[in-house]
Amino acid sequence: MSGIEVDRARCDLYGTCAETAPDLFRLDDTDDELVVLTPVVPPERLDAARRAVEACPKTALRLVPA
Numbered sequence: 053m054s055g056i057e058v059d060r061a062r063c064d065l066y067g068t069c070a071e072t073a074p075d076l077f078r079l080d081d082t083d084d085e086l087v088v089l090t091p092v093v094p095p096e097r098l099d100a101a102r103r104a105v106e107a108c109p110k111t112a113l114r115l116v117p118a
Contacts, residue, residue, distance in 0.1 A: 054093045055118035056101060058086055062112035069104040069113060076101055092118040 056076065063086050070077040070086075076097060078087045093101045093115070105113040 053095075053118040054098060054101065054115045055091055056088050056093060056105070057114050057116045058088060059112045059114075060085065062110045063108075064110050064112075066109055068107040068109060072104040072107045073097070073100040076104060086112075 065079055065084065065086060067079050070079050076088065076090050076093065078089055079085075080087050090097070101115060105115055
C-alpha cells in the first residue's frame with residue numbers, strides 16, 4: 053500500500069494533480085491548500101497517483117509506504 057505526501061512549502065497549487073486524479077486530490081480555495089482525499093491509495097488507483105505525482109511541476113508530491 054502507498055500513501056501520498058505533500059511538501060506544502062513546495063506546493064504552489066497549480067492543480068495538475070487534481071486534474072490528473074480528481075478522486076485523489078482537491079484544491080481547497082477557502083484554505084488555499086491541496087487536500088489529499090485518500091490518505092492510502094487503493095491499489096487500483098496507484099497508476100493514477102503515480103501520474104499525478106509525476107505531473108507536479110514543483111515536485112511537491114511523493115508516494116510513501118502506507
